[in-house]
Amino acid sequence: MLDARNLDLEEIATALADQSTYEHRWLINPETGETVLWTAEGGIDGETPVDLDELDLVPIEPLPPSVWYRDMADFVERIRDEQAGRRLRRAIQGRDAFRRFKDELHEEYPHLLPAWYAFRRARATRRAIDWLLDNSLVDDHAAGGLRAEHAEPDLP
Helix, strand or coil: CCCHHHCCHHHHHHHHHCCCCCCEEEEECCCCCCEEEEECCCECCCCCCCCHHHCCCEEECCCCHHHHHHHHHHHHHHCCCHHHHHHHHHHCCCCCHHHHHHHHHHHHCHHHHHHHHHHHHHHHHHHHHHHHHHCCCCCHHHHHHHHHHCCCCCCC
16 A cells, blocks of 8 residues: 555646546556656656556546536535526536636636635545545545545635
8 A cells, every 4th residue: 555645646636637648648656656657659757668568557547527527517506606606507518618617717707716726626636535545555544534634625
């Protein structure tokens, strides 16, 4: 088991959210907890190509967009500003929901941005903790302690 205090939960959360390409992969060393970025051209050191199967590292598979969409929907349902809730609820309907949500927040409700960022960060961090537990990299006790440290914030 990894020492939970030495893990970069933010980096693991970033890897779980990375939908950008199949040209690179995020990996974690199951002995040290160090995360690395592998690319087809540069391997893990940026210079030496290496096949993923040759590495004793655990791949961090990105979670589907529907997981991250749920965060927007939950945020919209939990904020107390009814007008903002209605407008943001409309923004997340249909195609380009992520872009419309972001645009609406930035343009019409910038006062909600700090709450959104804190909510999204807490959710992503808790997913990273769950991923570590699901992959037997931390135990239940460590995961519980980490979850307690990264509770979801109260929303305005």
